[in-house]
Amino acid sequence: MDDEERKKALGADSIEKLFFMSMEVGADRRYGISERIYKRGFDELINKSKHIILYGAGKIGHKVYGYIRKMGLQKKIYCFAVTEKKIQQEEYEGVPVKEIAGIENKENALVLISARRDYQESMLEKTRQMGFVNVEVIDAELEKIIDKVDS
Numbered sequence: 001m002d003d004e005e006r007k008k009a010l011g012a013d014s015i016e017k018l019f020f021m022s023m024e025v026g027a028d029r030r031y032g033i034s035e036r037i038y039k040r041g042f043d044e045l046i047n048k049s050k051h052i053i054l055y056g057a058g059k060i061g062h063k064v065y066g067y068i069r070k071m072g073l074q075k076k077i078y079c080f081a082v083t084e085k086k087i088q089q090e091e092y093e094g095v096p097v098k099e100i101a102g103i104e105n106k107e108n109a110l111v112l113i114s115a116r117r118d119y120q121e122s123m124l125e126k127t128r129q130m131g132f133v134n135v136e137v138i139d140a141e142l143e144k145i146i147d148k149v150d151s
Contacts, residue, residue, distance in 0.1 A: 049110035056115035113137040
């Protein structure tokens with residue numbers, strides 16, 4: 001991290017500070033983020049959120065739910081959300097499954113896009129169209145971290 005990056009990190013919020021402080025140069029000379037710091041940033045995001053919507057009720061959404069449950073914070077999960085309710089799944093482990101279009105409280109909820117990469121862009125666009133302001137995507141790196149904790 002050079003001097004300019006250090007200055008920027010000092011004025012950042014806590015998650016951004018974790019990101020900047022975790023920058024490391026790998027063997028291929030590209031910047032990467034430490035897995036431990038990445039996990040800590042995600043955990044902090046979950047801890048500070050009042051309501052969490054897991055957008056995606058499939059395999060990845062269930063993994064993220066399991067991770068949050070292991071943290072003891074499953075009561076923060078408001079619901080699983082799907083774009084279109086095609087099957088009659090009403091809940092998963094007591095958490096309701098709702099269509100994203102019918103969800104209120106858009107300003108106060110953290111939406112975690114918990115789906116395969118090929119669906120993420122359209123889901124992100126859908127959340128923007130609907131007015132959700134706090135949206136994050138569970139990417140491949142975070143999914144690997146969740147898998148390690150889950151196993």
